[in-house]
Amino acid sequence: MxxxxxxxxxxxxxxxxxxxxxxxxxxxxxxxxxxxxxxxxxxxxxxxxxxxxxxxxxxxxxxxxxxxxxIGFIVTHIDSNGFVRFHTLGGFDPKTLTAQRVIIHGKEDVIGVMGSKPIHVMTPDEKNKVAKTSDYFIDLGMAKDEVEKLISIGDSITRERGLIEMGNCVNCxxxxxxxxxxxxxxxxxxxxxxxxxxxxxxxxxxxxxxxxxxxxxxxxxxxxxxxxxxxxxxxxxxxxxxxxxxxxxxxxxxxxxxxxxxxxxxxxxxxxxxxxxxxxxxxxxxxxxxxxxxxxxxxxxxxxxxxxxxxxxxxxxxxxxxxxxxxxxxxxxxxxxxxxxxxxxxxxxx
The missing domain is CATH 3.40.630.10 (Zn peptidases)
Structure with missing residues (x-):
């Protein structure tokens, strides 16, 4: 078929x-x-x-x-610099959030990236710790006032990744x-x-x-x-x-x-x-x-x-x-x- x-x-x-x-x-x-x-x-x-x-x-x-x-997320907070905090909707392995793009579904869809503390400034103990979802935030590249024109507490968030064919498989x-x-x-x-x-x-x-x-x-x-x-x-x-x-x-x-x-x-x-x-x-x-x-x-x-x-x-x-x-x-x-x-x-x- x-x-x-x-x-x-x-x-x-x-x-x-x-x-x-x-x-x-x-x-x-x-x-x-x-x-x-x-x-x-x-x-x-x-x-x-x-x-x-x-x-x-x-x-x-x-x-x-x-x-x-x-599985997705929900917006819980927008901080003074416009970074978005979130809560998970479904089960996540936190390490899979690293370097991912997401879409916040607000007044319009807005692309963001999952950010966390750069490895260059982590202490040795921090480098060896298991990641937690609370270590991550979403960076929209906008200031707080710009973010709040589009995004509200309670908006849903989904992951951004398109479907491709790989050999005899599909991946998405x-x-x-x-x-x-x-x-x-x-x-x-x-x-x-x-x-x-x-x-x-x-x-x-x-x-x-x-x-x-x-x-x-x-x-x-x-x-x-x-x-x-x-x-x-x-x-x-x-x-x-x-x-x-x-x-x-x-x-x-x-x-x-x-x-x-x-x-x-x-x-x-x-x-x-x-x-x-x-x-x-x-x-x-x-x-x-x-x-x-x-x-x-x-x-x-x-x-x-x-x-x-x-x-x-x-x-x-x-x-x-x-x-x-x-x-x-x-x-x-x-x-x-x-x-x-x-x-x-x-x-x-x-």
Whole structure:
């Protein structure tokens, strides 16, 4: 399958920090509105698109969630010299902030750079200390009065880095989780006949606690659930085989568990069966730290949902150089499409 790289680039580069997802949500609506039966936006900002099943006498519902927020920051202070202080929205390794450009979304978008104390004037102790986010500030190249004409406390901040192709991979900020947004959009466009009603949820605020998906699952009360998210590909120099979790190019990953969810064995086996039937390359994922929208989908509905996840192996997560393999992305689209179109063919009894 040839990927629509132009669409993936657009989806990855549109801003949307947790709680500030309007720009990316509007972009998604443009892509899906002619391919679904209806859509709406709930009070959490989740975009919920519905595609009706063609043989669904029992009113079965399947929820597929891809969170559309990206890790970012929020403005907390503008000092007397115009430098901006910030708080993180999502998990950051502080050392990855060094020498990066960001965009502050104020009255207009303003480019800034992450600054910190120059190494030339650090004491020996400071040079050896682990960096903290509080060591950084944002330099806009403007005086305080100029900054305050454009920027206010509470404005969101996202990272500035465009998508490029590198060999058989794509590289960008916000592959987590815009690659899954892309996968869900492309799957919606390709679906032919689905047996059960599909609730495609582009969820909010996942990076700060799975907030949007939990609310959406409570409302939808799905019978089945599939989360789409990135996972760690630790196939890097120095990694031991038991540490790799997943590897780029080894196929889409079928989640068995993460730190917040033990996936329903029925869904795990079903996804494996579909992948084998369709000759889709796949690998397993056991992630002993972190969590995804799978947890919210599985547990927030009234009766719980038969839930699992399709994960996209990604190197350098939560950096501006996140990398995913094109074939793994294609395999993820193929597996999700097959899973949705054949849900009624599997024996879901215990």
């Amino acid at each position: 040839k990927l629509n790289i132009d669409l993936l680039k657009k989806i990855c580069e549109v801003p949307g920090a947790p709680g500030f997802e309007t720009p990316i949500r509007n972009q998604i609506i443009k892509e899906i509105k002619s391919h679904v039966d209806s859509y709406d936006i709930d009070n959490m900002g989740n975009l919920i698109a519905i595609k009706k099943g063609n043989k669904n006498p029992d009113g079965k519902k399947v929820m597929v969630a891809a969170h559309m927020d990206e 900020k916000s592959i987590d989780n815009r690659v899954s947004v892309f996968i869900l959009i492309e799957t919606i466009k390709k679906l032919q006949n689905i047996p059960f009603d599909l609730y495609a949820v582009f969820s909010t605020q996942e990076e700060v606690g799975l907030r949007g998906a939990s609310v959406a699952a409570h409302r939808i009360d799905p019978d089945f659930g599939i989360a789409l998210d990135t996972t760690i590909a630790y196939d890097l120099p120095g990694a031991q085989p038991h540490e790799e979790i997943t590897k780029l190019g080894d196929g889409t990953a079928i989640k068995i568990m993460d730190a917040m969810t033990i996936c329903d064995t029925r869904m795990v086996n079903y996804l494996k069966e579909r992948a084998n039937e369709e000759k889709i390359k796949w690998q397993t994922e056991i992630l002993t730290v972190g969590g995804t929208d799978t947890a919210g989908i599985q547990r927030r509905g009234e009766k719980g949902a038969i839930s699992g996840a399709i994960s996209i192996p990604t190197r350098h997560l939560h950096q501006v150089i996140e990398m995913a393999h094109k074939e793994d992305i294609s395999s993820s689209i193929d597996l999700l499409k097959s899973a949705l179109e054949n849900l009624d063919s599997y024996d879901w009894n215990w």
